[in-house]
Amino acid sequence: MKYYITTPIYYVNAAPHIGHTYTTIAADTIKRFKTMQGYEAYLTTGTDEHGQKIERAAKAAGKTPQEFTAVVAEEFRQQWKSLGLAIDFFRRTSDPLHHKAVQQMFQRCLEHGYIYKGSYTGQYCVFDELYVNDAKPGDPCPDCGRPTETVTEENYFFKLSEFNERLLKLFEDQPDFIQPETRRNEVLAFLRRGLSDLSISRTSIKWGIPVPVEGNHVFYVWFDALTTYMSAVEGEDLWPADLHLIGKEIVRFHCIYWPAFLMAAELPLPKKVFAHGWLLFENDKMSKSRGNIVRAMPIVKVMGFDALRYFLLREVVFGKDGSFSYDALVQRYNSDLANGLGNLLSRTLTMLNQYRDGYIPSETEVDLEAWSERVMKLYDAFDFSRALEEIWTSISWLDGYIVQEQPWKLAKSSADGDQDRLDRVLYTAAEHLRMIAALVSPVLPETAEKIWRMLGMEQSVGEVRIDTLAKNKLRAAQKVSAAAALFPRIDAGPAIAQMQQLEEEETVRQAALLGKKPEAPSVAPANVAPMSEQITIDDFAKVDLRVGEVKSAELVKGADKLLHLRVDIGEPETRNIVAGIAKAYAPDRLVGRKVVIVANLAPRKLRGIESRGMIVAASLEDGSPVLASFLEDVPVGARLK
Numbered sequence: 001m002k003y004y005i006t007t008p009i010y011y012v013n014a015a016p017h018i019g020h021t022y023t024t025i026a027a028d029t030i031k032r033f034k035t036m037q038g039y040e041a042y043l044t045t046g047t048d049e050h051g052q053k054i055e056r057a058a059k060a061a062g063k064t065p066q067e068f069t070a071v072v073a074e075e076f077r078q079q080w081k082s083l084g085l086a087i088d089f090f091r092r093t094s095d096p097l098h099h100k101a102v103q104q105m106f107q108r109c110l111e112h113g114y115i116y117k118g119s120y121t122g123q124y125c126v127f128d129e130l131y132v133n134d135a136k137p138g139d140p141c142p143d144c145g146r147p148t149e150t151v152t153e154e155n156y157f158f159k160l161s162e163f164n165e166r167l168l169k170l171f172e173d174q175p176d177f178i179q180p181e182t183r184r185n186e187v188l189a190f191l192r193r194g195l196s197d198l199s200i201s202r203t204s205i206k207w208g209i210p211v212p213v214e215g216n217h218v219f220y221v222w223f224d225a226l227t228t229y230m231s232a233v234e235g236e237d238l239w240p241a242d243l244h245l246i247g248k249e250i251v252r253f254h255c256i257y258w259p260a261f262l263m264a265a266e267l268p269l270p271k272k273v274f275a276h277g278w279l280l281f282e283n284d285k286m287s288k289s290r291g292n293i294v295r296a297m298p299i300v301k302v303m304g305f306d307a308l309r310y311f312l313l314r315e316v317v318f319g320k321d322g323s324f325s326y327d328a329l330v331q332r333y334n335s336d337l338a339n340g341l342g343n344l345l346s347r348t349l350t351m352l353n354q355y356r357d358g359y360i361p362s363e364t365e366v367d368l369e370a371w372s373e374r375v376m377k378l379y380d381a382f383d384f385s386r387a388l389e390e391i392w393t394s395i396s397w398l399d400g401y402i403v404q405e406q407p408w409k410l411a412k413s414s415a416d417g418d419q420d421r422l423d424r425v426l427y428t429a430a431e432h433l434r435m436i437a438a439l440v441s442p443v444l445p446e447t448a449e450k451i452w453r454m455l456g457m458e459q460s461v462g463e464v465r466i467d468t469l470a471k472n473k474l475r476a477a478q479k480v481s482a483a484a485a486l487f488p489r490i491d492a493g494p495a496i497a498q499m500q501q502l503e504e505e506e507t508v509r510q511a512a513l514l515g516k517k518p519e520a521p522s523v524a525p526a527n528v529a530p531m532s533e534q535i536t537i538d539d540f541a542k543v544d545l546r547v548g549e550v551k552s553a554e555l556v557k558g559a560d561k562l563l564h565l566r567v568d569i570g571e572p573e574t575r576n577i578v579a580g581i582a583k584a585y586a587p588d589r590l591v592g593r594k595v596v597i598v599a600n601l602a603p604r605k606l607r608g609i610e611s612r613g614m615i616v617a618a619s620l621e622d623g624s625p626v627l628a629s630f631l632e633d634v635p636v637g638a639r640l641k
């Protein structure tokens, strides 16, 4: 039984950061638990190297695209290698084998009548490599808010419009094709609006795979990139993929374009697409302009890779957005890893050594089968945080059990049965730890291996299979090792300072690699605007500022700067608010976001909509707004004072 997983093929205009690492860690974890379930699991990742964005990045770095992409692709490859991620296929889209696969894919679609020649004039977002239908010159990209560019080209078109019904049927017949449910609903809504044909070739750029037709056409990057999932495993009998793991911003490409291309080529479709949420930094989007991108290496050097893996998969509900912060990382490490798992292991080993010369006592009835099934079920649903919670529940239970049984008293007792009871307590604790090590191994492979060895197990924990795990209990008289600290406690202050220092060094190193100067955060205004006239506290108290949550957001027709928001500020009905933030924020990026509202501002009509309140934002030098937000979770309706 094979199981084939892919991560996105990452763009090489940026060096690897924690966002890429997040997806790749999750994919590695899935590969590990699938292996544990008896599958032969394979993982593909790679680099997406063509297109205008990369061409421009290479030019800015003073390199040819070939030189530039080679350097960054190597950086990705090295990153995954030094982290020990279990990658089987690393495919660069500049690889000639891949070129051939893309051209064949095109040929198949052409032969089946799904490709025609046409002309396109319209708006294009270079950042997202996306044609923006219905946009006018000067309009921002609906996905990233950056300005679009007008392009006119003679192109080859893919008849995407012919796949509307088939795609709807696919997602109805296979309701779990797209997960989580919210993403599926988005795709269905998109399909219901109807699909337009898609231009899949470019003549305006050179850096791409040549289309096998007359003229200088190269492939549209998404036609090229998506095909990597197949080309990477050509001849391996692995297609169709069981799982495409992606971030939520590229769902449309994976759930509409990709299945349509495959249907047109009459090739098998992948079985599932799971889109996880965004990893934010202290609740803010990570971006170059904010200067708040975090890299994995500095964290790994200070805290260890397993600590990062644990944090990301425990703290963030997989599928939802989540926040990274150094504080939260150290806190989780100390509470769950040092005090939780690490402490339990060292306690158990110490007792075994002190009371039983380091030998496992005779076997006792310990039935952990149902519990391990529960954990595996959660892994299977990619619900990593709950799987880990379930494991940590057992750690707490064991802590409580040891306290209750008081083995230190039993050890000194010569009363009838007390030594047998001590054997039972020690065996129960050790057997639990064996199971914990195995079940936690997909997330904490290094730690699990250490625990496994300390318990005196012979094979590697990676060889454990779930169907025999609970039955192959610890053998009596097996020798365990001396106690050792798995996770020494970490002092937050110095550790965070060290990570930040290393982060700065890593930023400089990566910037040099990309041929750039490290960018200073643009949100720090160079000049402070003159202060307004002083007011008293009573003046300020007149302004009723409230925490609100954006429930919906849409562009106001005929106004390119305005968004129409519906904001919940804890009143029975949401408020209509019209805000001039459309250039900086795409509507769907705002839904669910907590914002600050001036709630007692007199209503006024804007473009026919009565706006009841104002959204608070910092105004940067160039006039662009940055919305006020909170690092902690705050309830809707709370007043700001």
Ligand code: MSP
Binding pocket: 007, 008, 009, 010, 011, 012, 018, 019, 020, 022, 023, 048, 225, 226, 227, 228, 245, 246, 247, 248, 249, 250, 277, 278, 279, 280, 286
């Ligand atoms: N090249 C395309 C993908 C083509 S796949 C056929 C691309 N590349 S990317 O470099 O922008 O990578 C995007 C992916 O990286 C996301 O879908 C996600 O998997 C991961 N992430 C990058 N930043 C992230 C966060 N801040 N948070 C979570 N995931 C992030 O899109």
